[in-house]
Amino acid sequence: MQTILTDTTFANTIANTDPLLALSRAWQLGDAHFSTLHARAGQLCHWPYHQARLMDACTRLQMPMPDWNALYAAAQATLNGSDQVLRITLVRGPGARGYGIAGCGETTVVLNSSPFPAHYYQWREQGIAIGVCAGRLGQSPLLAGLKTVNRLEQVMLKAELEANDWPEAVVLDAEGRVMEAVTANLFWREGEQIYTPDLSTGGVCGTLRAWCFDHLGERVTATDARLPRLLAADEVWLTNALMGVVPVTAIGERRFSSDFIMVKELQQAYEETE
Ligand SMILES: C=C(O[C@@H]1C=C(C(=O)O)C=C[C@H]1N)C(=O)O
Numbered sequence: 001m002q003t004i005l006t007d008t009t010f011a012n013t014i015a016n017t018d019p020l021l022a023l024s025r026a027w028q029l030g031d032a033h034f035s036t037l038h039a040r041a042g043q044l045c046h047w048p049y050h051q052a053r054l055m056d057a058c059t060r061l062q063m064p065m066p067d068w069n070a071l072y073a074a075a076q077a078t079l080n081g082s083d084q085v086l087r088i089t090l091v092r093g094p095g096a097r098g099y100g101i102a103g104c105g106e107t108t109v110v111l112n113s114s115p116f117p118a119h120y121y122q123w124r125e126q127g128i129a130i131g132v133c134a135g136r137l138g139q140s141p142l143l144a145g146l147k148t149v150n151r152l153e154q155v156m157l158k159a160e161l162e163a164n165d166w167p168e169a170v171v172l173d174a175e176g177r178v179m180e181a182v183t184a185n186l187f188w189r190e191g192e193q194i195y196t197p198d199l200s201t202g203g204v205c206g207t208l209r210a211w212c213f214d215h216l217g218e219r220v221t222a223t224d225a226r227l228p229r230l231l232a233a234d235e236v237w238l239t240n241a242l243m244g245v246v247p248v249t250a251i252g253e254r255r256f257s258s259d260f261i262m263v264k265e266l267q268q269a270y271e272e273t274e
């Protein structure tokens, strides 16, 4: 039978062996993936995009799909009507020893909810001045795009943000290609054309990035770019499922005095669907 652990059931059963066994592949091997959602007025925002990413990760990792109806109902049941964050983690079921996946049981669903960080609304309105991380992302084509629980690169990059007192920063890969931000995807505008990094060798394919592709259609292209090209852009913004669409007012010394026409268009469309 599928196991769904919510904050309450997990807290109540942590002393038993079952949840630990259910989570063992996550803590032994990082054999799990997740999505973080904004929940507003008792509704999960952009659920189809989160479900699509979770499904894609299950397929690529050869992890059995959970019962989506049961998952959705359990997720809805965690909502209290206020602004919340809901993290859905899918862990490969217990069974095999070592790396093998044959014989692993049903996928375990873990649901954690927490209050929504209100500063994201201020970021959307006022924008943020960001840095450029010295830490570089490795290339990992097998995992590229996936939001697995293996996020030590982001833990280290977030420590760099905190040390520099930056709200966010551009992250490059080992070869100097612009990849994303520490907790968000990145877009920029050159005239009428919009670009975002190609994420076939690394990074996380965000749900809001997917939403931007759907909204922008042929106006957006995934590309390889270096930092000087990003700094020469007319407009830059960040996206994730919690912060929404956030204008970048500066990257280091480079200030953007744009009127943020694309950001405004995206924010308006986003608010209609959030
Ligand atoms: C790790 C989680 O989510 C990511 C991390 C942050 C953050 O550190 O601020 C924000 C959004 C997600 N990209 C999580 O546990 O929800």
Ligand SMILES: Cc1ncc(COP(=O)(O)O)c(C=O)c1O
Pocket: 036, 154, 180, 181, 182, 183, 184, 185, 203, 204, 205, 206, 207, 208, 209, 239, 240, 241, 242
């Ligand atoms: C490293 C990284 N890239 C991109 C994203 C954006 O993903 P989403 O749009 O699904 O929030 C996130 C977090 O959400 C992230 O942690």
